[in-house]
Amino acid sequence: MPTVSMTVNGKSVSAEVEPRTLLVQYLREHLGLTGTHVGCDTSQCGACVVHVNGESLKSCTMLAGQAEGADVTTIEGLANGDDLHPMQEAFRENHGLQCGFCTPGMVMSALDLVKQNPDPSEKEVREWLEGNLCRCTGYHNIVKSILAGAEALRG
Amino acid sequence: MYQFNYQKAGSQDDAVSALSSAEDGKFLAGGMTLIPTLKQRLAQPSDLVDLSGINDMVGIQDGGDSITIGAMTRHVDVANSDVVGSKIPALQHLASHIGDPQVRNRGTIGGSIANNDPAADYPAAVLALNATVITNKREFAADDFFDGMFATNLEEDELITAIRFPVPEKAGYAKFPNPASRYALVGVMVAQTGGETRVSVTGAGQDGVFRASDIESALSGNWSAEAAKGVKMSDDGLNSDIHASAEYRAHLISVMASRAVDAAG
Numbered sequence A: 001m002p003t004v005s006m007t008v009n010g011k012s013v014s015a016e017v018e019p020r021t022l023l024v025q026y027l028r029e030h031l032g033l034t035g036t037h038v039g040c041d042t043s044q045c046g047a048c049v050v051h052v053n054g055e056s057l058k059s060c061t062m063l064a065g066q067a068e069g070a071d072v073t074t075i076e077g078l079a080n081g082d083d084l085h086p087m088q089e090a091f092r093e094n095h096g097l098q099c100g101f102c103t104p105g106m107v108m109s110a111l112d113l114v115k116q117n118p119d120p121s122e123k124e125v126r127e128w129l130e131g132n133l134c135r136c137t138g139y140h141n142i143v144k145s146i147l148a149g150a151e152a153l154r155g
Numbered sequence B: 001m002y003q004f005n006y007q008k009a010g011s012q013d014d015a016v017s018a019l020s021s022a023e024d025g026k027f028l029a030g031g032m033t034l035i036p037t038l039k040q041r042l043a044q045p046s047d048l049v050d051l052s053g054i055n056d057m058v059g060i061q062d063g064g065d066s067i068t069i070g071a072m073t074r075h076v077d078v079a080n081s082d083v084v085g086s087k088i089p090a091l092q093h094l095a096s097h098i099g100d101p102q103v104r105n106r107g108t109i110g111g112s113i114a115n116n117d118p119a120a121d122y123p124a125a126v127l128a129l130n131a132t133v134i135t136n137k138r139e140f141a142a143d144d145f146f147d148g149m150f151a152t153n154l155e156e157d158e159l160i161t162a163i164r165f166p167v168p169e170k171a172g173y174a175k176f177p178n179p180a181s182r183y184a185l186v187g188v189m190v191a192q193t194g195g196e197t198r199v200s201v202t203g204a205g206q207d208g209v210f211r212a213s214d215i216e217s218a219l220s221g222n223w224s225a226e227a228a229k230g231v232k233m234s235d236d237g238l239n240s241d242i243h244a245s246a247e248y249r250a251h252l253i254s255v256m257a258s259r260a261v262d263a264a265g
């Protein structure tokens, strides 16, 4: 089996995997990083969103082998010890989650948005979340959380 | 997913020879269509040949009266391109409304056109803008490239390397997105290039993307939203599914065409 190496949350990792291994499987099953979720098998829900080389993508729709040599950030890579990342804190403060299943993908997606657009409008946030589905919240508090997280990050 | 071999090609020649020597190989571009297909076990290729390491298939070239877009150029890069934005804003608008941000970060123009999904956006642009599809073997005029739903006239080991779009006098795209997937329930592109008017429709036809000749004639005489809206489309050959009936799609074609004319100015 081929060996696939990459940097995940700042650490170099390497594992022997079948070519058909998805990035999300590599993260969850080989590295034990189960914060990245799988909510569908049609590439539509966004529960699996991570950053690869600084851009958000659906880790269920990329082979681990395609991420060879890449720099990957997952939800586990955001907090600083016990201190939540400001975007995570904003979700907690604003009740941006209920069951929490979609939340890691929402947070990772939101961070890609605010990197490109530090002061998004509510409409821009809603449009950006096109690829992130939530079955619980009705999105309202997610949007509120992202706007608050963006504000916190602007400082 | 079934088992397959994976390899990353370093050049166009590598990719083509890897595919030719595979038992049943497939090119892998952004994977936004191919990987979901594999996950559902709807395809069982023996080999995937990844095109993402081929540098001369990525990028946007300004050729003055045309723009050439490498097949591996992602939707996000077309959406963010100043060249595309200033020369063919309709194409930029189209690219920025494909799927969602994560799909646009991976999906490529070559993959979209090779796949010819009957509800995909780019095939409408290729047809209305009369683009040329460039492969490792030849150049296709837009009208000769698509061959019905999910089918093109590409050969098995033929690689799309780039797509060349002539700069139009005017062009506009309007899509009525499926609220769940963002694919086009109906999408219409209208364009005037070198005095010729072309109108293409995606999302509606049973055979995939097609030109709406009735709207083309109406707009050739009178380039206006009213003229487009006034055309009553037949529902012959249009799709009916849980999302919309053929009759509704026929109606949407004229409405989207009129909005596309408005967008084109």
Ligand SMILES: Cc1cc2nc3c(=O)[nH]c(=O)nc-3n(C[C@H](O)[C@H](O)[C@H](O)COP(=O)(O)OP(=O)(O)OC[C@H]3O[C@@H](n4cnc5c(N)ncnc54)[C@H](O)[C@@H]3O)c2cc1C
Pocket (backbone or CB within 6 Å): A042, A043, A044, B026, B027, B028, B029, B030, B031, B032, B033, B034, B035, B036, B051, B071, B072, B097, B098, B099, B100, B103, B106, B107, B108, B109, B110, B111, B112, B114, B115, B117, B119, B120, B121, B122, B158, B159, B160, B161, B181, B182, B183, B184
């Ligand atoms: C949730 C979701 C929403 C989407 N919404 C939309 C939408 O609104 N509108 C839309 O148009 N599309 C949409 N798509 C599809 C998306 O645009 C895909 O990126 C695109 O259809 C395929 O491009 P790809 O680069 O991902 O190709 P891949 O999936 O890698 O490949 C697709 C096919 O093309 C072949 N191929 C790829 N590149 C070449 C080449 N250079 N030469 C020859 N053959 C090649 C492959 O072998 C494969 O058969 C959506 C996808 C998803 C998952």
Ligand code: FES
Pocket (backbone or CB within 6 Å): A037, A038, A039, A040, A041, A042, A043, A044, A045, A046, A047, A048, A049, A058, A059, A060, A061
């Ligand atoms: S798991 Fe649903 S998009 Fe990846």
Ligand code: FES
Pocket (backbone or CB within 6 Å): A096, A097, A098, A099, A100, A101, A102, A103, A133, A134, A135, A136, A137
């Ligand atoms: S909080 Fe339950 S799916 Fe979003």
